[in-house]
Amino acid sequence: MPAQPSSSAQQLIEALGARLRELRLDAGLSGRDLAGLAGWHSSKISKIEHGKQTPSADDLRAWCRHCGADDQATDLVASLRAAEGMFVEWRRMERAGLRLAQESVVPLWERTQRYRIYSSWIVPGPLQTRAYITAALSSIMVRRDLPDDIEAAVQVRVDKQRVVHEGDRRFACLLEESVLRTPLGGPDAMAGQLGHLLAVGSLPSVSLGIIPHGVDRFACWPSESFIMFDDAEVAVELVSGHLTVTQPREVAMYADTFSRLASLAVHGAAARALITSAIDALDARRAI
Helix, strand or coil: CCCCCCHHHHHHHHHHHHHHHHHHHHCCCCHHHHHHHHCCCHHHHHHHHCCCCCCCHHHHHHHHHHCCCHHHHHHHHHHHHHHHCCEEEHHHHCCCCHHHHHHHCHHHHHHCCEEEEEECCCCCHHHCCHHHHHHHHHHHHHHHCCCCCHHHHHHHHHHHHHHHCCCCCEEEEEEEHHHHCCCCCCHHHHHHHHHHHHHHCCCCCEEEEEECCCCCCCCCCCCCCEEEECCCEEEEECCCEEEEECCHHHHHHHHHHHHHHHHHCECHHHHHHHHHHHHHHHHHHHHC
């Protein structure tokens, strides 16, 4: 597991250590006793119990065995996996290809009712055209040296966009204006994507805000792109991997950040004017 990528993961590791300490005490063992039985250095016991060292699954099974608590091992390993799953490197998430990575998040998207999406670098998935999706996923495939399953992966993302049109879901999307002026997939794909933003931004389920160039960022600086799924979970895309935030205090921090970013954005006619301006600038470049 990476070194404490979030306090959510660290909180789970500390809770796991506290449970292990209880098992040791219930078994009447000192830290030195348990270390001797397991063949570990005595400091390992203290580090694990205080959340300073993350145990392996084998460590947990050995701990339970020596404490006479084999029936607890499965549950403890599950807790470990939950903590590990909060940060997943892209190479691990995508090792079987982009299609499976796209499919893995479909249940989460289908059960969510309220989405808050902020993007500082790319048009977010629910608002993308097929051509833009193809360009985005192809870029990822090349940069990360992944198997070529682009056609299937694109179709999964396109199919997932039905959540925008079904049920009583609500999408609040915030984009930095730079997203509108960052070409991806060539002029035709970008022109189609900008035109699509004008259309999808008028849907009843979608609130589209653009944070203009030059706005005073005192209220909130640009941040990493993130998606809030109701008030239960936040997905954050980092350079090295995917971070899942579930700790309520951290989720609240992202909600507050989203509100601050929204206060900087323009909506409605003003947002459409920025998109139209980006289209005009693209057309001017294409005419040269």
